[in-house]
Amino acid sequence: MGLSVYTDEHQIFRESLRRFLEKEVVPNLEEWDKEKSVPKEMWKKFGEHGFLCPWVDEKYGGAGVGFEYSVISIEEMAKIGFDMATSLHSDIVAPYIASHGTEEQKEKWLPKCVSGELPLAIGMTEPNTGSDLASIQTTAKKSGNDYIINGQKVFITNGMNCGMVLVACKTDTKADPPHKGISLIAVEDGTPGFIKAKKLDKLGRNTSEVAELFFEDCRVPVGNLIGEEGKGFQYMMEKLQQERLIQIIRSQTDAETMLEMTIDYCQTRTAFGKPISKFQHNQFKITEMATEIELGRTLLDQLLEGHLKGEEDIKRVSMAKWWITEMANRVAYHCLQLHGGNGYMEEYSIARRYRNVRMDTIAAGTTEIMKLIIARQMKL
CATH class of the missing domain: 2.40.110.10 (Butyryl-CoA Dehydrogenase, subunit A, domain 2)
Structure with missing residues (x-):
């Protein structure tokens, strides 16, 4: 599925970002993951190619495009398992300057945010x-x-x-x-x-x-x-919906990617003379995960369509935040299990993703806080 607003221009942007990631990130990803560090010059490389703050007005050096371009960036980075905090920089912190900064502040800082000179x-x-x-x-x-x-x-x-x-x-x-x-x-x-x-x-x-x-x-x-x-608290509350949507997009994409790699593994890994995807138990696990992932994507796309129209939906965004991030953790658990012993080895991407998604139920508001917010919205 995809957003109804996507056009050929969005696809060109997606393909350009994929090529950039394949060239600049994928060959180094394993090393950076082990070192737990990404070279700071990557910020300028992202900026040079127009992948930071694409929504910023053209007068400050941006492209002046919609949030859907940020959605594409989050998805493509999640697909390869790269977590450099470009979405935090572009879609969580920089918007405070754009929304509440003075003209002097915008002129001083936003061009550097777009270029990658000023990571936030x-x-x-x-x-x-x-x-x-x-x-x-x-x-x-x-x-x-x-x-x-x-x-x-x-x-x-x-x-x-x-x-x-x-x-x-x-x-x-x-x-x-x-x-x-x-x-x-x-x-x-x-x-x-x-x-x-x-x-x-x-x-x-x-x-x-x-x-x-x-x-x-x-x-x-x-x-x-x-x-x-x-008014700082008020400003932070105003930006929470987008911050949580960013986390949801990443968790949803992680779940989709983990299932895809697990299906590939199960179709090629053999046991007792046949691919392990032919065992009924494994088929049931895979179809259960596929169903949950489909439900998550449907809800997420609905929320994104509304967000792009400027709609606020505190209850359903909070629902998606806790359910999709928890779902991604369930998918990680079952996908690693289906990989068997190999899943526990760092050379397999599922091991890294299993570790990664654990944070998602905590960041941008814990599962427990989300349920409290929903309860208040329901006037319980």
Whole structure:
């Protein structure tokens, strides 16, 4: 299936991206996965070929096209198992600048976002604050024409490579309710007091690094405030639907790819004189997975069609986020099982994907948080 809005231009973009990935990424993917690192120059290569922030207005160097181009990018990268945080940069963080930044900020930063000169990150999570974002402890106090930021952020995707991070911080520690004291402030790499402490060693998604960041009397100009003071929480909530859709697209594509490679394996692997795809138990497992994957794709495409029209569907996006990411984990489990001992070997892609999808039920809102949101939407 595919989105009804797709045209020949979308297919040309998809084919161009595939060729780029086959040339620049696929030959290096195994090495980068082992090293848990992707060379920083890859950001500029993506930018040079027009694969970053394609939606950005032409006056800032973008192509001014729709989110469907981002959907294609997420799908094609997921198909090869490459997790460099281009979607976070392009479709989660840069939109804050486009939506709430001043004209001066847009002119300064957006062209560099498109070119890959300024990889982006966003600092939300703290050691004691994950889902409860209103409880963040990082502060930004005004001092003349500057903010002085103090605090710690953890699990920050693209934290080590970023050229700039948008920091969620308390500009009003006495606000009631607390979330009304949160603001977003841009901190550029190299700013004194902005410390990229270390890259964190995680279970999977090795080609997308996460880091621990510290801010110690980090002084930035008040002109780096994104939007208005006290509206940071509101801005972040506004962008959650797209952030969750990005995660859903990746999980759905991962599930489709894992099943495809498993069917190929089962049709060529023999046991007791016949391909293991001929055993009824294995056929049942494969058809069960295929059915769940089809259901996931149908729901996802419906949500994407609505999103492209500007529709907000908090309940169904939350439903898709928990169900599709959990489904991808079920598919990973059964696909690895069907690979037998080979599935547990790192030389087989299914092993890496099995590790990778485990994060998906946590990132962009845990399964449990999604169910709470749905319950509220249902007025339970």
